[in-house]
Amino acid sequence: MAFKYPGGRIYRTNETNQSVRPFQAHYGNRGMTLEEDLNATNEYYREQGIAVIHKKPTPIQIVRVDYPKRSAAVIKEAYFKQASTTDYNGVYRGKYIDFEAKETKNKTSFPLKNFHEHQIHHMEQVMRHGGICFVILRFTTLNEVYLLDAHHLIAYWQKQQAGGRKSIPKRDIEQHGHYIALGYQPRIDYISVVEKVYFSH
Helix, strand or coil, X not given: CEEECCCCCECCCCCCCCCCCCCCCCCCCCCCCHXXXXXXXXXXHHHCCCCEEEECCCCEEEEEEEEEECCEEEEEEEEXXXXXXXXXXXXXXXXXXXXXXXXXXCCCEEEHHHCCHHHHHHHHHHHHCCCEEEEEEEECCCCEEEEEEXXXXXXXXXXXXXXXXXXXXXXXXXXXXXXXXXCCCCCECHHHHHHHHHCCC
């Protein structure tokens, strides 16, 4: 099935997260993607009354459908109606939360090509209006997850635009970001980091 952005550019699965798989309760499954882990974590937060965070739906325009059977339809081609902003948003302790989640197989840096200019602009707008905005970054090979405030990401993005390096060194993420220990329930307890970083002052 081919998905295309407005303008016809082909959608690549490493640009945005793949479609959500059904929620699974076994949080200890180390084969889960970052998106699946976060969806399970958010489900736990909602069930426990901790926070209300959801993955944003991505609106699409279906342009070609095949009907191999009368009772079944198969989407063959579709377009994103608009460029997506960030992956997740919601509310925690009365504050608006907005974040993007990305993963890489790199061990020493996080490529900035994983992000898009419209996402950076969206993060800037959220922060300008007083929202809490960050990115959750997973180094899949190392099985390490970090929360990095959006203003750090934006600073590296701006340096790249001015001819600087095209990735964020892992050592800088370790210095400016916050390590999220993996657990059982919730799997990626980023809210405990949010509490420490944004609410402990």
